């Protein structure tokens with residue numbers, strides 16, 4: 001694994017993945033992206049991990065793509081550039097569709113691809129110091145690979161503004177447009193993320209993964225017979241599943257469900 005990344009797995013099943021290159025504001029190049037993909041795939045497969053907290057060390061959460069790496073790519077062919085860009089696309093997809101909830105602790109600024117990472121998390125806690133900007137057009141670039149994830153979080157209207165203005169916006173604005181869920185003092189962000197991660201351990205692990213997929217399946221789809229059928233079939237399957245039956249039985253028997261550790 002990249003030495004700019006640390007993973008810690010606590011006994012309660014909460015894993016913390018920390019971006020750990022404070023001197024470079026946690027900017028990510030191809031090595032760090034590959035390391036992040038590998039770490040996320042490992043956490044996804046690990047049976048002792050139920051929730052992931054994404055955190056960062058230092059002043060910034062992430063300064064996004066490493067601009068030295070972006071510049072170097074000019075000497076590569078179009079095919080090589082495409083393969084390289086697809087690696088970042090794979091990271092965003094892996095994080096966005098992780099089969100476990102991801103809670104982000106955003107202790108400082110996030111720029112460009114850093115905003116993309118935040119957009120791929122399920123619950124986002126940010127410090128008042130956490131400024132955000134999609135700075136790509138200032139650099140003659142575009143926020144291409146991250147755009148599906150950012151647009152799906154903040155909507156096309158806000159994306160139109162912040163993609164072209166490249167302006168910084170504060171945590172309160174990020175909360176208003178849906179990128180951030182809660183603002184908490186900087187020295188409490190990680191504790192708050194862990195406290196929520198611990199609360200998520202009370203929910204059915206398969207149900208949370210399934211609920212997360214449900215949002216992706218239903219968001220932005222026209223409400224029609226097909227969608228209603230799809231949603232009805234999702235609950236029909238879930239309620240007779242082992243986890244669904246255990247959750248319902250535990251409630252009716254007034255006891256904790258089997259997935260809750262004491």
Ligand code: COA
Pocket residue numbers: 023024025027060063064065066067068111112113135136141
């Ligand atoms: N890629 C590569 N290196 C980066 C980087 C990035 N995205 N962001 C910061 N760094 C490097 C700086 O080049 C500098 O390196 P140096 O010490 O060798 O000169 C080091 O990190 C410290 O950055 P510095 O700019 O001196 O710190 P700062 O506190 O004044 O500002 C930022 C921090 C993050 C606000 C500023 O570096 C910045 O705007 N970075 C670009 C962020 C961005 O637009 N990302 C989107 C990419 S698509």
